[in-house]
Amino acid sequence: xxxxxxxxxxxxxxxxxxxxxxxxxxxxxxxxxxxxxxxxxxxxxxxxxxxxxxxxxxxxxxxxxxxxxxxxxxxxxxxxxxxxxxxxxxxxxxxxxxxxxxxxxxxxxxxxxxxxxxxxxxxxxxxxxxxxxxxxxxxxxxxxxxxxxxxxxxxxxxxxxxxxxxxxxxxxxxxxxxxxxxxxxxxxxxxxxxxxxxxxxxxxxxxxxxxxxxxxxxxxxxxxxxxxxxxxxxxxxxxxxxxxxxxxxxxxxxxxxxxxxxxxxxxxxxxxxxxxxxxxxxxxxxxxxxxxxxxxxxxxxxxxxxxxxxxxxxxxxxxxxxxxxxxxxxxxxxxxxxxxxxxxxxxxxxxxxxxxxxxxxxxxxxxxxxxxxxxxxxxxxxxxxxxxxxxxxxxxxxxxxxxxxxxxxxxxxxxxxxxxxx
Amino acid sequence: xxxxxxxxxxxxxxxxxxxxxxxxxxxxxxxxxxxxxxxxxxxxxxxxxxxxxxxxxxxxxxxxxxxxxxxxxxxxxxxxxxxxxxxxxxxxxxxxxxxxxxxxxxxxxxxxxxxxxxxxxxxxxxxxxxxxxxxxxxxxxxxxxxxxxxxxxxxxxxxxxxxxxxxxxxxxxxxxxxxxxxxxxxxxxxxxxxxxxxxxxxxxxxxxxxxxxxxxxxxxxxxxxxxxxxxxxxxxxxxxxxxxxxxxxxxxxxxxxxxxxxxxxxxxxxxxxx
Numbered sequence: 001x002x003x004x005x006x007x008x009x010x011x012x013x014x015x016x017x018x019x020x021x022x023x024x025x026x027x028x029x030x031x032x033x034x035x036x037x038x039x040x041x042x043x044x045x046x047x048x049x050x051x052x053x054x055x056x057x058x059x060x061x062x063x064x065x066x067x068x069x070x071x072x073x074x075x076x077x078x079x080x081x082x083x084x085x086x087x088x089x090x091x092x093x094x095x096x097x098x099x100x101x102x103x104x105x106x107x108x109x110x111x112x113x114x115x116x117x118x119x120x121x122x123x124x125x126x127x128x129x130x131x132x133x134x135x136x137x138x139x140x141x142x143x144x145x146x147x148x149x150x151x152x153x154x155x156x157x158x159x160x161x162x163x164x165x166x167x168x169x170x171x172x173x174x175x176x177x178x179x180x181x182x183x184x185x186x187x188x189x190x191x192x193x194x195x196x197x198x199x200x201x202x203x204x205x206x207x208x209x210x211x212x213x214x215x216x217x218x219x220x221x222x223x224x225x226x227x228x229x230x231x232x233x234x235x236x237x238x239x240x241x242x243x244x245x246x247x248x249x250x251x252x253x254x255x256x257x258x259x260x261x262x263x264x265x266x267x268x269x270x271x272x273x274x275x276x277x278x279x280x281x282x283x284x285x286x287x288x289x290x291x292x293x294x295x296x297x298x299x300x301x302x303x304x305x306x307x308x309x310x311x312x313x314x315x316x317x318x319x320x321x322x323x324x325x326x327x328x329x330x331x332x333x334x335x336x337x338x339x340x341x342x343x344x345x346x347x348x349x350x351x352x353x354x355x356x357x358x359x360x361x362x363x364x365x366x367x368x369x370x371x372x373x374x375x376x377x378x379x380x381x382x383x384x385x386x387x388x389x390x391x392x393x394x395x396x397x398x399x400x401x402x403x404x405x406x407x408x409x410x411x412x413x414x415x416x417x418x419x420x421x422x
Numbered sequence: 423x424x425x426x427x428x429x430x431x432x433x434x435x436x437x438x439x440x441x442x443x444x445x446x447x448x449x450x451x452x453x454x455x456x457x458x459x460x461x462x463x464x465x466x467x468x469x470x471x472x473x474x475x476x477x478x479x480x481x482x483x484x485x486x487x488x489x490x491x492x493x494x495x496x497x498x499x500x501x502x503x504x505x506x507x508x509x510x511x512x513x514x515x516x517x518x519x520x521x522x523x524x525x526x527x528x529x530x531x532x533x534x535x536x537x538x539x540x541x542x543x544x545x546x547x548x549x550x551x552x553x554x555x556x557x558x559x560x561x562x563x564x565x566x567x568x569x570x571x572x573x574x575x576x577x578x579x580x581x582x583x584x585x586x587x588x589x590x591x592x593x594x595x596x597x598x599x600x601x602x603x604x605x606x607x608x609x610x611x612x613x614x615x616x617x618x619x620x621x622x623x624x625x626x627x628x629x630x631x632x633x634x635x636x637x638x639x640x641x642x643x644x645x646x647x648x649x650x651x652x653x654x655x656x657x658x659x660x661x662x663x664x665x666x667x668x669x670x671x672x673x674x675x676x677x678x679x680x681x682x683x684x685x686x687x688x689x690x691x692x693x694x695x696x
Contacts (some may be wrong), residue, residue: 161452179582179591182598250688276579276597293583298664300582313587 004046006340007066008100009073010058010093013114020090024081026052031131033080039137047139049146050108051128053121055114060104062141064098095362101145101336105329106352108153110163117162117318118358122153141343145336159328161322165314168202172307172314173280174208177249180276180300181371184210188247191215192261194222195256196280201251202230212372214243215412218254241265243273252287254310261288267295276300338403345402348416349395355419356391360384423481429476431533434495437467438526445518449593457515464506464522471499471529485552486577487559495532496555498525501565504610508514508567508603514595517603519571550628554621558643561615565650568607569675572668575600579665601663604671605654612651619647639685 011024026034030107031050038061039046047062063069070092074085095103102113108125110117129146132139166172181187189196189210196219202213213232216239217223235243237260244250244266252260261279266289277302280290286303293301343396360383367379398415401407444460448451463468475496478486487493505521574594581591592598623633653674658665 159453176582178596179578180597182596182602274660297579297583297666299575301581302585308587309585310587 002065002203004062004141005066006097006145007061007063007069008058008093008095008103009061009069010056010095010103011090012056012058012093012112015093015113016090021055021057024057024077025054026050026057026081028127028131030080031128032135034076035131035135035137037076038078039135040392045072047142049128049132049139049142050124051104051125056112058104058106058107060100060142060145062139062178062336066094069103092157096332098260098337102329102333105152105333106326108149109156109325109329111156111322111325111329115167116315117164117167119163122150122157123154124299125149141142142320143341144339148332148336152329155328155332156325160321160324162325163389165310167311167318168200169282169304169307169311169313170197170204171202173282173302173355174204175310176300176302177205177278178208180278181248184208184249185248186212188212188214189249190240190243190247191226192225192237192250192252192287193217193283194219196255196364197253198251199226199229201253201282202226204228205249214247216240216260218256227271241269244269248277250274250277250288251282252280253282254347256283256284256287259287259289261292263291263295263396265352266292270296270299274293274298278302280307341402341405342399342408344409345398345407345412348412348419349398351416352394352398352419353391357388360387425479427474427478427481428536430470430477431536433499433525434467434471434474435533436530437463437470438498438522441467442519442522442526445515445522449519450589452581455670457518460518460522461506461509461515464502464509464518468502468506471495473504475499478669479552484547485555487555487653491515491532491535494528495558496559497563498528498532498597500560501525501528504560504564504567504607507610508571508606511606512599512603514592514599514603516595517571517600519575520574521567536677548625550625551622554618554625556618557614557621558618561613561618563609564611565675565678566609567610569605570674571600572671575604575668576665576672579668590692604668608650608654608671612647612654615643616649616651618643639682642678642681642685646674649674686689 009022013021019392031052034050044065045061045063049060051058051060053069061069077083077085083236093103103206104125106112108122110119110121112119125146129150132143132146134231137317148205168177176392177184180225182203187210189202189212191202191213194215202210205213212231213227214235215223215232216224216235216237217239218236220236220250226232240260241262244261250261252258277296277300279288279292279299281301281303284304288301288303290301290303291297364376364380364383367376369377398407436579436663441463444456444463448457448460475486476526482488488495501521502525505518505525508520509515575597577590578594578600579597581588582588627633653667657663682686
């Protein structure tokens with residue numbers, strides 16, 4: 001056990017092109033196949049956990065001969081995925097022990113993500129952990145490692161603002177809307193355009209409880225598909241001015257070369273409505289006449305440049321949180337490594353305890369037939385008390401030395417030798 | 423009794439002060455733990471403040487608003503309790519730092535200049551007067567809180583329009599919440615001030631056989647209450663909301679404040695107790 005190392009073999013967006021990442025990514029079924037290969041008594045690889053997402057495929061392994069891991073992995077790919085690593089395959093990121101632990105914690109915290117502080121990764125690490133638990137095999141080191149990675153990821157999210165602030169256009173639009181409206185359940189949202197961007201925006205609003213969408217698009221079929229997906233009604237482009245009187249949010253994302261929301265129509269419609277109106281123009285060229293902004297103090301009009309500024313600001317803020325996130329990761333990694341070291345010393349502590357208990361049992365045996373049952377019980381109590389007091393000091397010292405990293409394998413062997421069975 | 427009064431007098435600014443710091447930390451760092459602790463501390467502060475006011479009144483044998491410094495403590499209590507109610511209604515903690523700063527300042531000044539001297543003012547010794555004053559001050563505090571919410575709304579709306587994503591943009595809740603909290607505080611203000619004014623008129627009639635309308639401060643408050651009630655009712659009926667109603671709310675309170683301040687300065691009305 002003392003020779004076993006935690007090893008990371010990882011391919012991610014930093015060291016591997018997307019084409020190769022696609023080829024080596026693993027579904028849950030394949031991950032289970034890899035796990036089974038390890039669980040059925042593998043000589044070298046004792047434990048395995050896999051994190052496979054669109055941006056990374058990483059293998060966390062506990063192995064006694066790390067140098068042989070790449071061979072084992074490529075064989076597994078050939079066997080389970082019918083995929084052979086090409087001669088010029090990208091070099092993976094290989095990290096050992098502390099570095100590997102810190103890497104996983106950084107991954108779960110979103111520090112290693114393509115978009116800094118991205119939120120989905122924690123769920124993906126949880127998924128890997130669940131696969132590990134459901135495999136049925138005992139992988140104690142990696143179980144604890146993933147459990148702690150999830151705790152660290154959550155701590156970074158709650159104790160820092162690393163994952164806060166929108167970093168995509170769709171989310172930035174929603175973030176602005178959230179600064180104006182408390183909830184979207186009772187508010188109507190007018191989507192002009194039914195393309196990918198509109199769908200993404202609708203998805204973000206729907207996740208916040210929005211239920212009343214009005215969709216306007218040149219091609220009615222596309223609008224209907226979107227309306228069916230998120231709920232809502234479809235209108236034609238010339239019905240937009242009337243719709244303005246009943247909506248609270250307008251998002252335009254089309255390729256139209258002209259304004260779809262004009263100044264004069266909006267001016268007329270404003271008399272029919274009250275309260276804030278958020279207008280987000282993600283189109284290039286713009287689809288909302290910028291002059292509309294001055295029609296009322298309750299109109300909040302943003303274009304794509306404004307949203308880009310929001311994103312840039314948020315990314316800068318996230319970067320500022322890296323040191324704090326890093327110190328949280330260090331804390332949890334340190335805890336994990338302490339726990340791991342305490343496992344190394346456990347057999348030695350057991351040996352020490354066993355040594356003293358053997359002495360006690362042998363000495364007590366000498367009196368078993370010579371004294372009464374009551375006297376024997378008293379002797380037993382006395383012996384137990386003495387043994388506990390004698391073994392207390394070496395056990396505590398061993399635990400303390402393990403925590404302080406003062407015990408290497410040779411010392412542990414020496415101590416085990418001293419206290420080995422007579 | 424005096425020992426309890428003195429102890430609470432020292433304790434209150436400390437409790438409000440810590441609560442303010444915690445609300446401030448929540449405003450900046452958005453850590454829910456801070457907000458929850460601040461809110462619990464505020465509730466403790468409000469309850470202790472109530473004990474303080476009752477024991478102080480008991481000790482002095484009169485309603486404790488004789489001097490400006492005593493009134494400051496009453497004002498601090500009123501703002502604290504009304505804020506607490508509006509906070510609980512929306513579970514929105516981000517604005518706490520602003521109100522608790524005012525509460526802490528008022529209570530600290532009151533604590534520093536506290537004198538436990540007994541005076542004999544017949545008017546203040548009347549319990550009905552205490553109820554009338556409590557409701558009126560609570561009502562006015564609620565309207566002041568509504569004004570602050572309206573002010574926050576205007577500032578935030580301006581920042582959103584001008585793309586100034588600074589500390590207020592980050593810290594304050596959304597416009598809809600601010601508007602809703604303003605409305606809640608306004609309703610509280612109208613009801614409490616209405617009750618206070620009604621009791622005042624009733625009491626004046628009982629004591630002096632007239633409704634006290636000779637005092638300009640009284641009819642200005644009456645007019646202000648009517649204005650608030652009318653505006654609240656008409657906006658509710660027409661569904662008008664947004665920046666204009668918030669601006670109106672600010673102006674209404676500013677006018678009320680200025681008029682009462684001017685009258686207080688130039689006229690010596692029966693609402694003086696020393």
